[in-house]
Amino acid sequence: MKSEFPILHQDINGHPLVYLDNAATTQKPRSVIEAVKKYYEWDNANVHRGVHTLGSRATDAYEGAREKVARFINAPASRQVIFTRGTTTALNIVASGYARQTLREGDEIVITPMEHHSNLIPWQQAAKxxxxxxxxxxxxxxxxxxxxxxxxxxxxxTKIVSITYVSNVLGTINPIAKIAEIAHRKGAIIVVDGAQSTPHIKVDVQALDVDFYSLSGHKMCAPTGIGALYGKAQLLERMEPVEFGGEMIDFVELQDSTWKELPWKFEGGTPIIAGAVGLGAAIDFLEQIGLHNIDQHEKKLTRYAMERLSNIDGLTIYGPREERAGLVTFNLGDVHPHDVATVLDTEGIAVRAGHHCCQPLMRWLKVSATARASFYLYNTEQDVDRLAEALVKTKEFFGYEPIR
Structure with missing residues (x-):
C-alpha cells in the first residue's frame, strides 16, 4: 500500500518517514490526488447552475460523489447525505438545526466523557x-x-443521545446498535460521531439504526475540508437550515423565502466541489481494498503494537486491552508527551501529543496530555518496531536505564 502514497516516500531528519498520526488525518493515495488534479484541470466549474458542459460535468462529479457516500454507509437514499466541511460541521448542524429547535427546559442530552470536543461543545451550547x-x-x-x-x-x-463510535484517545469501540435500541425505546434519537470509525470498519447506518451519522473525508484518504452528515429523512425534513444564501433556496421574496428539498437546503453557497470529487475517489480506493481487509490488518497491527509497547518499562497504555481500534495512546514515565513526540520526530516517526481535543477525558485519566500512535492501511509491523525502538532511545535520552 505504501507505494500508492507519494508522501510516505521521504526522509524526515535523515530517517525514512513512519507516519503514525492517522487519527488526526490520513495521507492521500495517488488516485485521490489525480482525481482532484483532473477536476481542476478539466472540469472546474460551479455546480447546479450552468447549462454549459463544464458545469454539467462538475455537477455530475459532485452528485456522483454523494451517491458513493450513500452507498459506502448504506444510506437509504443519496438525498439523506449532506456534504459538510467535516464531522465538526455535521455535528454542529444537528445541534443547531435539530436540537435547538426541539429541546425544551428539563429535556436531557446524554453523551460520554470520552467525546471529542466536536461532540461535546455543541451540546453544551444547545443545553445552555x-x-x-x-x-x-x-x-x-x-x-x-x-x-x-x-x-x-x-x-x-432524554431527547438526544450523542456518542462517538470509536474513541480517538482510548480506541474504545462503542456498541452503537445496542445504544441506539435503548435510546429509541426511551423516546430519544441517537447521533453518532463517525470520524474515527468510517475509515476503518464497515458502517451500515440502517443496520445500526442511527438517526444522524457524521464523517470526515480527510481521515479516510480524502482531502481536507470535506465531510458528510447522514440523517433520517423525516428528521432532516423537519429541520431548518443553519446557513442561508445562494443555492439552498427555492423562492425568495422581499420579506420571506422558501428552501430547496433535501439535500440542497443544507448546502448554501458554492460547495466544496473538489473535496467531494476527492472523497468519491477515496471511497473507490477504500472499496477496492475492502473495509474488512483494512479492519483485519489494523487489528493485527494493534495487537502487535500492544505487545511490543507493553514490554517497555515505565510506559502506560490507556484504554481497553482487547477489543479496540487501531491506535495506542500512552505516556512514557514522567516525560511530557510533547517531549516524547519531539524525540520520535528526530527518528522520523510522526505521532500526536497533547489532549487530543478531549480535555474532560484527560482529567478522567488524571493526566494533562498523552502521546498517540494511530495506524492505517499503509502501516506495517516494521513501523511498530521503529516506534518501539525509538521509545527505548527516548527513555535513554531522558535518563532512563535501557531495557535489557
Whole structure:
C-alpha cells in the first residue's frame, strides 16, 4: 500500500518517514490526488447552475460523489447525505438545526466523557440555549461503557443521545446498535460521531439504526475540508437550515423565502466541489481494498503494537486491552508527551501529543496530555518496531536505564 502514497516516500531528519498520526488525518493515495488534479484541470466549474458542459460535468462529479457516500454507509437514499466541511460541521448542524429547535427546559442530552470536543461543545451550547440538561454516561475503569449504565443514564426525559463510535484517545469501540435500541425505546434519537470509525470498519447506518451519522473525508484518504452528515429523512425534513444564501433556496421574496428539498437546503453557497470529487475517489480506493481487509490488518497491527509497547518499562497504555481500534495512546514515565513526540520526530516517526481535543477525558485519566500512535492501511509491523525502538532511545535520552 505504501507505494500508492507519494508522501510516505521521504526522509524526515535523515530517517525514512513512519507516519503514525492517522487519527488526526490520513495521507492521500495517488488516485485521490489525480482525481482532484483532473477536476481542476478539466472540469472546474460551479455546480447546479450552468447549462454549459463544464458545469454539467462538475455537477455530475459532485452528485456522483454523494451517491458513493450513500452507498459506502448504506444510506437509504443519496438525498439523506449532506456534504459538510467535516464531522465538526455535521455535528454542529444537528445541534443547531435539530436540537435547538426541539429541546425544551428539563429535556436531557446524554453523551460520554470520552467525546471529542466536536461532540461535546455543541451540546453544551444547545443545553445552555434551551434549558436542557447535559448528562454523561460514566466510563468503566478500562475506558469502555456498560449497557447497564446506558440504561440508567438515558431516561424518559432524554431527547438526544450523542456518542462517538470509536474513541480517538482510548480506541474504545462503542456498541452503537445496542445504544441506539435503548435510546429509541426511551423516546430519544441517537447521533453518532463517525470520524474515527468510517475509515476503518464497515458502517451500515440502517443496520445500526442511527438517526444522524457524521464523517470526515480527510481521515479516510480524502482531502481536507470535506465531510458528510447522514440523517433520517423525516428528521432532516423537519429541520431548518443553519446557513442561508445562494443555492439552498427555492423562492425568495422581499420579506420571506422558501428552501430547496433535501439535500440542497443544507448546502448554501458554492460547495466544496473538489473535496467531494476527492472523497468519491477515496471511497473507490477504500472499496477496492475492502473495509474488512483494512479492519483485519489494523487489528493485527494493534495487537502487535500492544505487545511490543507493553514490554517497555515505565510506559502506560490507556484504554481497553482487547477489543479496540487501531491506535495506542500512552505516556512514557514522567516525560511530557510533547517531549516524547519531539524525540520520535528526530527518528522520523510522526505521532500526536497533547489532549487530543478531549480535555474532560484527560482529567478522567488524571493526566494533562498523552502521546498517540494511530495506524492505517499503509502501516506495517516494521513501523511498530521503529516506534518501539525509538521509545527505548527516548527513555535513554531522558535518563532512563535501557531495557535489557
Amino acid at each position: 440555549a434551551t434549558g436542557a440538561t447535559l448528562k454523561y454516561i460514566p466510563l468503566q475503569p478500562d475506558g469502555t461503557i456498560s449497557l447497564e449504565d446506558v440504561e440508567e443514564t438515558v431516561t424518559e426525559r
